[in-house]
Amino acid sequence: MFDLDLWREIFQSISKNKLRSLLSGFTVSFAILLFTLLFGIANGLENTFNSFFKDDAQNSIFIRPGKTTKPYKGFKAGRDIQFKNEDYDYLKEHFGDKVQYITSRVYKNLSASYKNEKSSYTIRAVHPDHQYLEKTLVYEGRYISVKDLQENSKVIVIGRLVEEDLFTKTIALGKYLNLGGIQYKVVGVYRDDGGDNEERMIYMPITTAQKIYGNNDYVDQINLTYNPEMDFDQALSFSNLLTKKLKERFNVSPKDQRAVRVRNMAEASKGINQMTTVLGILVLVIGMGTLIAGIVGIANIMIFVVKERTKELGIRKALGATPKSIVTMIMLESVIVTALAGYLGLLMGMGILELIGDGLKEYFITNPSVDTGLIIGATIALIIAGAIAGYVPAKRAASIKPIVALRDE
Amino acid sequence: MLEIKNLHKSYPIGKDSLHVLKGIDLSVQAGELVAIMGSSGSGKSTLLNIIGMLDEADEGEYFLDDVPIKNLNEKKAAQYRNKFLGFIFQSFNLIAYKNAVENVSLPLYYQGIGRKERQEKAMFHLGKVGLTDWAKHLPNELSGGQKQRVAIARALAANPKLLLADEPTGALDTTTSCEIMEFIQQLNDEGKTILIVTHEEDIANMCKRIIRLKDGVIMEDSFVTQVRASQYV
Structure with a gap:
């Protein structure tokens, strides 16, 4: 059901009341702008962390030989450890299942x-x-x-x-x-x-x-x-076991940290994962806060707008506007202003991220951007928010008695 | 045309209530031009609001064109207002951001008439009030008399059975008032039924019938010899 006349009415009302539309739009634009920037930067941080590990499998264990630092079982300190093919075969044979x-x-x-x-x-x-x-x-x-x-x-x-x-x-x-x-x-x-x-x-x-x-x-x-089915604790105990066995194999003191070095990526990536999760939650909370502030802002302005238009709405009702047509008009106006302004904020945010994105590499922010799903989600959220923000004042406007509205000089 | 029997209305003021209309009986035939007079507080505006379905009576009967006006929900009231009534206000009540022709076509919009037909009808009625050349002007570019003429064109646009005018000349100077009254008389000559609320004797004398209200009751209801506004212009 597309009512061209209704849209004409709404666009006239929006375009002929520029200051009012601009004011209500600004709040939303700004909220979405902040929201986009915040998410973009958080994504950038996450990208940076992920890129540290991207080129290697996350469940990797690296084993490197070094020099002994402690005398043990009759061997002097400072002995070079050298891995050979037989060590590879040993690991494959004894730990093949893991x-x-x-x-x-x-x-x-x-x-x-x-x-x-x-x-x-x-x-x-x-x-x-x-x-x-x-x-x-x-x-x-x-x-x-x-x-x-x-x-x-x-x-x-x-x-x-x-x-x-x-x-x-x-x-x-x-x-x-x-x-x-x-x-x-x-x-x-x-x-x-x-x-x-x-x-x-x-x-x-x-x-x-x-x-x-x-x-x-x-x-x-x-x-x-x-084996990727191992959880973090199992992986850790596995790499500890490897360290122990290899130290025994090369007659290295169990306390010698440098002769056989086993690096488990799980340890590093767990820390990072936790950090990005916390960061994600933090960003989500702040982002939602910003969004809610924006929604409250537009709800406020809609109340003001309805107040300002009381007389106009009274005239419309005296001329035969039904309450439903008033509610529809106010709500659609709110939705359109919110959606347009929000979209503008989104575009601005994305533009800014695009412009300054490459310059932020030294601050550990790589390729800051927001993904399509988030954009669609935010747009839908905006339209719903616009509808809610518009509905309450619109309902109130529709229930105003025309005489009360017309008396309002 | 219009039948009112034993109409009562009171407004709550704190714990008490103010009895504004105390049993009004009124009958208006088609083609009448009626002035409702009274000092402020006499209940004349309340009566007009009830007739205009902008307010509802507590008690009594009201028939408009043999249709009982009672227990209307908002939607029904809006439809009846649109179909039966045209309003002319003291303060014109034009929508500021719409130009003259858009203001006039607004009631037609709420009747669900197509854009093109709306435009044609609105232009026709603007022509009737002599403002064809001003169709694209916004209300703040018009003089008071012109604004009121736009408002009259708007009231006429929906072709209502009854025109209600609440102090239509209250914001205008004498000359312009006479112009507007002359116009209203012309409309009446063409057969429109018109109710005017006023407190000016001059204006009331330009009508065919004067109803005087005092303290919520009709004191006097008399047919008078109409003074033609044209002789003052």
């Missing part, structure tokens, strides 16, 4: 060249599971495979930026890249959300690296993810 993915890592820094382009890159020699641990997204070709490991294949998977740097005129997939004098075939190209550094890496089979560079079975680091 481990989801596991990989060793060997680091190398090598200069790479293709035709005239040359640059130096970090090489990570890994097991195939590494792809899942690091959340590597191969978009061309494939990742390192078990077969590559068995055959010590000279194959590599390169980051998006490596391809951009070196393969300026052609695509990298299938080409041979010179790494420290040896030709490797590019079998895959990947993306990574962890940032530019993560996309300037080159992955190769761990066996190939061990054979070519040193001919040993040394491992620099072992990464694993635990």
